[in-house]
Amino acid sequence: MKASHTEFPLNPHVAGLPPYNAGMNIAAARLHSGREDIAALASNENPDGCSPAVAAALASLNPARYCDPACTALRAALGEKLGVATDRIVVGNGSEEMIAAVCRAVLRPGAVVATICPGFGLHEIEALANGAVVVKVPMRRDLEFDIAAIIGELEKTPAIFFLSSPSNPVGVALGRESLDRIIAAVRPETLLVLDEAYFEFADDNLPDGLAVLSASSLSFVVLRTFSKAYGLAGLRVGYAVTSDARLAGAMTAAKTPFNVNAAAQIAAVAALRDEAWMRSSVLTLKAERTRVAAAIAAMGLPAVRSQTNFLFIDIRRDSQMAMQHFLSQGIIVKAWKESGFENFIRVTIGTPSDNDRFLDAIGALTTQ
Numbered sequence: 013m014k015a016s017h018t019e020f021p022l023n024p025h026v027a028g029l030p031p032y033n034a035g036m037n038i039a040a041a042r043l044h045s046g047r048e049d050i051a052a053l054a055s056n057e058n059p060d061g062c063s064p065a066v067a068a069a070l071a072s073l074n075p076a077r078y079c080d081p082a083c084t085a086l087r088a089a090l091g092e093k094l095g096v097a098t099d100r101i102v103v104g105n106g107s108e109e110m111i112a113a114v115c116r117a118v119l120r121p122g123a124v125v126a127t128i129c130p131g132f133g134l135h136e137i138e139a140l141a142n143g144a145v146v147v148k149v150p151m152r153r154d155l156e157f158d159i160a161a162i163i164g165e166l167e168k169t170p171a172i173f174f175l176s177s178p179s180n181p182v183g184v185a186l187g188r189e190s191l192d193r194i195i196a197a198v199r200p201e202t203l204l205v206l207d208e209a210y211f212e213f214a215d216d217n218l219p220d221g222l223a224v225l226s227a228s229s230l231s232f233v234v235l236r237t238f239s240k241a242y243g244l245a246g247l248r249v250g251y252a253v254t255s256d257a258r259l260a261g262a263m264t265a266a267k268t269p270f271n272v273n274a275a276a277q278i279a280a281v282a283a284l285r286d287e288a289w290m291r292s293s294v295l296t297l298k299a300e301r302t303r304v305a306a307a308i309a310a311m312g313l314p315a316v317r318s319q320t321n322f323l324f325i326d327i328r329r330d331s332q333m334a335m336q337h338f339l340s341q342g343i344i345v346k347a348w349k350e351s352g353f354e355n356f357i358r359v360t361i362g363t364p365s366d367n368d369r370f371l372d373a374i375g376a377l378t379t380q
């Protein structure tokens with residue numbers, strides 16, 4: 013590298029960002045393990061695939077035409093499903109793009125963003141990229157949300173509070189009373205971003221964050237995605253529902269114009285028209301979640317509660333080494349890296365046979 017290149021001034025907020033801890037892809041896992049049959053359990057994808065209506069609808073795709081920058085048909089379908097005016101909905105290239113857009117729309121350098129630890133990497137990374145200072149509220153030792161600590165942080169009026177519920181990576185979700193206490197503590201200067209990427213996997217008696225927040229007077233964003241329950245992770249489509257059209261307008265201005273490609277728009281509309289497929293897949297996955305969690309408890313590992321399509325497991329040994337053990341058997345899991353959680357792995361609920369492979373491998377590991 014020539015010296016002049018190393019001296020070229022980059023944006024320090026972006027150049028110094030911590031990496032996003034993405035799961036290993038299947039091709040790399042094949043190379044590492046020498047096995048063809050990879051159980052990909054690191055990225056919370058849907059092992060059932062997606063509704064067959066999606067492939068049928070994609071026959072109408074015209075790759076030569078620019079996509080609709082306003083996602084008109086998809087926003088109309090979402091508005092109808094959710095009972096929300098379409099001018100409060102912004103669609104993204106995955107909901108992760110909406111995390112970036114809300115940061116860009118709201119934050120000025122030096123702003124404070126609060127979130128939870130352990131948490132979803134992009135809640136921190138996108139805030140840092142916009143020059144914010146990130147404060148993290150730890151979960152309690154029993155891996156429940158620390159509502160008192162969250163309220164304490166909200167009282168300091170951060171510009172944004174990011175919270176995933178159900179939580180990635182922990183899997184627990186806020187009950188109605190906890191959500192109400194949090195809402196009561198949000199001041200007008202703070203934007204509450206409730207990331208509900210796993211909404212569809214949560215028990216029916218848990219609150220619908222969008223409904224509860226819509227009844228409040230807060231400025232808020234609720235994030236949801238087609239990547240998890242609907243099985244469209246590869247197409248990249250998720251959305252933000254905001255408290256008001258002004259905020260949605262700022263987020264729209266903050267994204268690139270043709271951010272959601274034509275295939276993703278067609279697929280998401282088709283997936284919404286076949287919610288029965290999604291509901292049935294979620295039921296199957298929840299039954300598997302119960303089975304896998306029970307098998308893990310039976311091994312003497314700490315019990316895991318989950319309102320998502322994954323389990324966050326204290327394996328009581330270094331998770332990086334454990335990840336290699338799983339990988340050697342063609343199983344991809346995510347080793348958690350946040351300080352204090354280096355003994356945890358996050359494993360997605362897959363097909364029954366992939367789950368069995370995982371259970372065999374974790375059984376062999378933890379009885380060593």
Ligand SMILES: *Cc1c(COP(=O)(O)O)cnc(C)c1O
Nearest residue numbers: 106107108132180209237239250
């Ligand atoms: C998976 C996930 C997302 C991002 O999903 P997209 O694929 O970008 O829609 C956002 N938030 C959380 C908490 C997630 O786990």
